[in-house]
Amino acid sequence: MSAHAARGADHPILSVRHLSKRFGRVQAVDDVSFDLFPGEVLGIVGESGSGKTTLLRAVAGQEAPDTGAVLYRDRWGGLVDLHALPEGRRRRLHRTDLGLVQQNPRDGLRMGVSAGANVGERLMALGHRHYGTIRQSAHDWLARVEVDPARLDDPPAQLSGGMQQRLQIARNLVSEPRLVFMDEPTGGLDVSVQARLLDLLRGLVGELGLAVVLVTHDLGVARLLAHRLMVMQAGRVVETGLTDQVLDDPQAAYSQLLVSSILPV
Amino acid sequence: MSAHADSLAAAQTVEGYNFAYLDEQTKRMIRRSLLKAVAIPGYQVPFASREMPLPYGWGTGGIQVTASILGACDTLKVIDQGADDTTNAVNIRAFFARTAGVATTTRTEEASVIQTRHRIPETPLTDQQILVYQVPIPEPLRWLEPRERETRMLHALGEYGLMQVSLYEDIAQHGRIAKTYNYPVQVSGGYIMAPSPIPKFDNPKLHRNPALQLFGAGREKRIYAVPPYTDVRSLDFDDYPFDVEHWDTACALCGATDSYLDEIVTDDAGGRRYVCSDSDYCDRRRQAGDTGAAR
Amino acid sequence: MYVAVKGGAEAIANSLQLLAQTRRGDPQAADLGVAQIREQLGLAVDRVMAEGALYDRELAALALKQACGDVQEAVFLLRAYRTTLPRFGYARAVDTQAMAVRRRISATYKDLPGGQVLGPSFDYTQRLLDFQLLADGEAPAAPEDAEDPVAPTMPGVLQHLDRDGLIEPSPADDATETPADVTRAPVTYPAGRDTWLQMLARGDEGYLLALAYSTQRGYGNAHPFAGEIRLGEVAVGFVPEELGFEVEIAEVTLTECQMINQFQGSEAAPPQFTRGYGLTFGHNERKAMSMALVDRALRSRELGEQLVAPAQDQEFVLAHSDNVEASGFVQHLKLPHYVDFQSELVMLRELRRRFHESRYTREAAE
Numbered sequence: 011m012s013a014h015a016a017r018g019a020d021h022p023i024l025s026v027r028h029l030s031k032r033f034g035r036v037q038a039v040d041d042v043s044f045d046l047f048p049g050e051v052l053g054i055v056g057e058s059g060s061g062k063t064t065l066l067r068a069v070a071g072q073e074a075p076d077t078g079a080v081l082y083r084d085r086w087g088g089l090v091d092l093h094a095l096p097e098g099r100r101r102r103l104h105r106t107d108l109g110l111v112q113q114n115p116r117d118g119l120r121m122g123v124s125a126g127a128n129v130g131e132r133l134m135a136l137g138h139r140h141y142g143t144i145r146q147s148a149h150d151w152l153a154r155v156e157v158d159p160a161r162l163d164d165p166p167a168q169l170s171g172g173m174q175q176r177l178q179i180a181r182n183l184v185s186e187p188r189l190v191f192m193d194e195p196t197g198g199l200d201v202s203v204q205a206r207l208l209d210l211l212r213g214l215v216g217e218l219g220l221a222v223v224l225v226t227h228d229l230g231v232a233r234l235l236a237h238r239l240m241v242m243q244a245g246r247v248v249e250t251g252l253t254d255q256v257l258d259d260p261q262a263a264y265s266q267l268l269v270s271s272i273l274p275v
Numbered sequence: 276m277s278a279h280a281d282s283l284a285a286a287q288t289v290e291g292y293n294f295a296y297l298d299e300q301t302k303r304m305i306r307r308s309l310l311k312a313v314a315i316p317g318y319q320v321p322f323a324s325r326e327m328p329l330p331y332g333w334g335t336g337g338i339q340v341t342a343s344i345l346g347a348c349d350t351l352k353v354i355d356q357g358a359d360d361t362t363n364a365v366n367i368r369a370f371f372a373r374t375a376g377v378a379t380t381t382r383t384e385e386a387s388v389i390q391t392r393h394r395i396p397e398t399p400l401t402d403q404q405i406l407v408y409q410v411p412i413p414e415p416l417r418w419l420e421p422r423e424r425e426t427r428m429l430h431a432l433g434e435y436g437l438m439q440v441s442l443y444e445d446i447a448q449h450g451r452i453a454k455t456y457n458y459p460v461q462v463s464g465g466y467i468m469a470p471s472p473i474p475k476f477d478n479p480k481l482h483r484n485p486a487l488q489l490f491g492a493g494r495e496k497r498i499y500a501v502p503p504y505t506d507v508r509s510l511d512f513d514d515y516p517f518d519v520e521h522w523d524t525a526c527a528l529c530g531a532t533d534s535y536l537d538e539i540v541t542d543d544a545g546g547r548r549y550v551c552s553d554s555d556y557c558d559r560r561r562q563a564g565d566t567g568a569a570r
Numbered sequence: 571m572y573v574a575v576k577g578g579a580e581a582i583a584n585s586l587q588l589l590a591q592t593r594r595g596d597p598q599a600a601d602l603g604v605a606q607i608r609e610q611l612g613l614a615v616d617r618v619m620a621e622g623a624l625y626d627r628e629l630a631a632l633a634l635k636q637a638c639g640d641v642q643e644a645v646f647l648l649r650a651y652r653t654t655l656p657r658f659g660y661a662r663a664v665d666t667q668a669m670a671v672r673r674r675i676s677a678t679y680k681d682l683p684g685g686q687v688l689g690p691s692f693d694y695t696q697r698l699l700d701f702q703l704l705a706d707g708e709a710p711a712a713p714e715d716a717e718d719p720v721a722p723t724m725p726g727v728l729q730h731l732d733r734d735g736l737i738e739p740s741p742a743d744d745a746t747e748t749p750a751d752v753t754r755a756p757v758t759y760p761a762g763r764d765t766w767l768q769m770l771a772r773g774d775e776g777y778l779l780a781l782a783y784s785t786q787r788g789y790g791n792a793h794p795f796a797g798e799i800r801l802g803e804v805a806v807g808f809v810p811e812e813l814g815f816e817v818e819i820a821e822v823t824l825t826e827c828q829m830i831n832q833f834q835g836s837e838a839a840p841p842q843f844t845r846g847y848g849l850t851f852g853h854n855e856r857k858a859m860s861m862a863l864v865d866r867a868l869r870s871r872e873l874g875e876q877l878v879a880p881a882q883d884q885e886f887v888l889a890h891s892d893n894v895e896a897s898g899f900v901q902h903l904k905l906p907h908y909v910d911f912q913s914e915l916v917m918l919r920e921l922r923r924r925f926h927e928s929r930y931t932r933e934a935a936e
């Protein structure tokens with residue numbers, strides 16, 4: 011699927027405007043703006059310390075920015091500022107329309123309860139009260155992310171790192187979100203495990219028409235998943251464009267450096 | 276609640292102390308909290324709990340509530356584990372007999388105020404009665420989220436998915452919901468509430484009870500209430516409905532088969548028998564001629 | 571027939587009798603007078619007053635006697651008494667700068683106006699058991715007068731830093747709001763510093779000591795200096811409504827500790843020292859210093875520091891600081907729980923039955 015096709019919809023699902031965030035004397039994110047369209051995967055790349063994770067946390071509503079707005083277009087076409095929403099509505103959006111896949115699955119999973127309960131949590135939060143149905147959904151989602159459904163009642167700690175990450179993805183997708191934030195979703199995994207997980211992610215994103223903001227330092231991952239790339243350095247966006255363009259013909263000096271030094275052959 | 280005037284009239288029962296121990300200002304403060312609690316069923320109202328001459332965890336919340344609503348004309352019953360003659364119940368009853376000089380009783384239907392720890396009497400209550408619960412941990416979400424700031428937020432937003440997750444997990448691991456006491460309930464379709472450590476056997480009695488039910492947690496400084504005839508639903512799943520304990524045996528003393536039974540170890544060889552936890556209920560049945568032996 | 575905890579009234583009466591007997595001990599030994607406790611076990615009295623949140627040496631001594639020397643039980647007795655006392659109003663904030671100092675030390679300056687005043691202290695006692703005390707104690711001789719008498723009042727050490735802007739201004743300087751009263755309004759989180767200082771002042775000494783100790787051992791980020799510790803007497807002023815002017819109603823002994831802590835600075839504030847504050851009834855430096863360290867740790871959020879240690883966790887620290895609450899709840903496990911236990915028994919038996927059934931079915935199938 012080309013980025014252009016994915017941008018079939020007229021209106022962006024997410025508009026970030028003039029976002030800034032400072033920690034002490036460090037300007038972590040400096041006046042960043044971008045749009046994301048339904049079905050589009052936007053990769054944010056840069057070295058560690060470039061501000062990409064802080065940007066994601068601010069965009070995903072986990073950390074309040076100092077200035078700027080994160081505008082989300084809901085299912086009915088209305089624009090809401092994620093940081094201006096009352097707590098209740100913001101939390102509701104986060105368990106319905108939005109998803110967040112963290113680099114360390116332990117941060118995104120409830121380690122004290124079974125895989126099934128992890129997947130079923132969003133459904134129960136939305137008021138589902140039939141154990142059998144919830145369990146069936148969890149079962150189906152485990153199968154869909156290629157985790158053996160026989161592991162349904164196992165706690166996450168008993169699953170491998172790759173499986174934990176799949177479980178985290180299932181836990182997010184069960185509510186059929188429209189927009190998912192991913193922070194180094196394949197980081198910390200073996201190369202072979204990474205490859206299969208990337209395949210799975212690519213398939214799911216396409217099937218479900220998800221819009222994704224993906225943060226990664228791995229340009230290989232960015233090339234596989236992202237339609238468009240944003241290159242960050244010291245809190246600022248230094249280049250943005252279609253993935254192939256940015257990776258094959260980087261314009262900014264910093265992008266050239268990044269591509270030449272890190273991109274695996 | 277009995278008239279405020281009553282308590283003033285009978286003031287100074289024990290030298291140096293006000294009627295029912297607490298000063299009138301404190302009682303007014305507690306009554307205001309009680310009114311708020313009744314107005315918002317199941318909501319935990321923070322109140323400025325006082326130090327009481329009983330240790331925290333031993334019923335200081337219940338005692339403060341009882342002291343605040345007690346009038347000179349009230350008749351008080353105090354039970355612990357269902358029984359009137361357990362040491363803690365005796366102690367609290369004696370406390371009010373001394374500081375308020377009110378009539379006390381062990382008969383459920385004679386009491387206008389019943390303070391309880393861990394049980395609801397078997398004898399049905401009426402709309403002329405108030406049941407005061409002693410509550411150790413008022414927060415039903417405490418074991419899922421220890422932080423007060425967060426639990427208050429979850430209540431405010433009605434965000435109760437986490438509680439349901441814990442029930443789900445019980446079924447996944449044990450084949451059934453394994454909570455046996457302090458079984459969480461939802462009051463009037465709104466707040467989720469800890470019914471205090473009553474056995475789940477008693478949960479159905481919370482539902483549409485004609486009596487006013489008041490809950491006091493002294494150490495945690497919270498008061499909450501279930502007004503008369505209010506819906507109280509025990510949390511469950513559609514396909515795993517709430518149920519209560521059953522015994523295969525009857526009370527060894529009165530033969531009751533509908534009451535909560537205590538298990539008594541009778542010898543070193545594993546011998547045991549079962550008797551009613553509600554001592555008044557058991558006594559009344561025996562007086563009426565029922566015996567365990569006859570069954 | 572089964573009785574166990576039933577028939578409680580008589581059992582309680584007998585238990586009280588036994589307790590009274592135990593308290594008195596061997597009647598051959600002279601009865602301990604409350605005045606003796608007040609005068610000769612003064613630091614125990616101080617601790618009971620501090621955690622009991624009531625300044626009354628006589629009653630604190632009585633509580634200690636009645637509690638057979640159990641400090642926490644004595645604290646509880648004093649609190650239960652305190653709660654019944656009528657309130658006339660709030661005293662004026664005491665002025666510890668105007669303290670009649672008996673002891674004042676600073677670990678940050680070798681010498682300073684007013685000097686180092688050692689006063690009474692265990693610090694240099696060498697901790698050798700004094701077997702002379704086994705015999706009847708003679709009243710010890712008074713020490714020789716120092717060449718320079720202690721100044722009637724002395725300025726606080728931190729003023730010297732304050733003047734140069736090296737330490738943050740004392741937050742109390744700009745406090746205009748009426749402070750919270752944790753005995754009259756329930757604490758809600760997040761709590762303000764006025765609230766937590768009150769709770770720490772009433773808090774259990776051992777608990778605060780352990781928390782303070784943890785901040786020094788790397789659980790938290792404390793680099794403290796004992797800027798000043800002072801002990802002495804302070805006048806308590808009160809403005810009766812009908813008079814409209816301040817009258818002195820009491821003199822209390824207080825121990826105050828001003829801790830100085832490093833601070834890295836932020837975008838808004840230059841690097842400077844920050845304060846941790848401890849104040850306690852009576853003479854108790856361990857408590858005052860612990861309180862000051864914990865106070866500083868609790869200020870981490872306000873100062874934008876990383877929250878990583880237990881002592882920085884406000885809800886954790888404050889919710890568990892009161893030993894009357896803690897002791898009651900831990901010991902309530904002595905109360906009968908057999909109704910709940912019975913519920914668990916019923917459930918456990920059922921779960922075990924299912925377990926064995928399903929295993930039996932599995933084995934039969936194999």
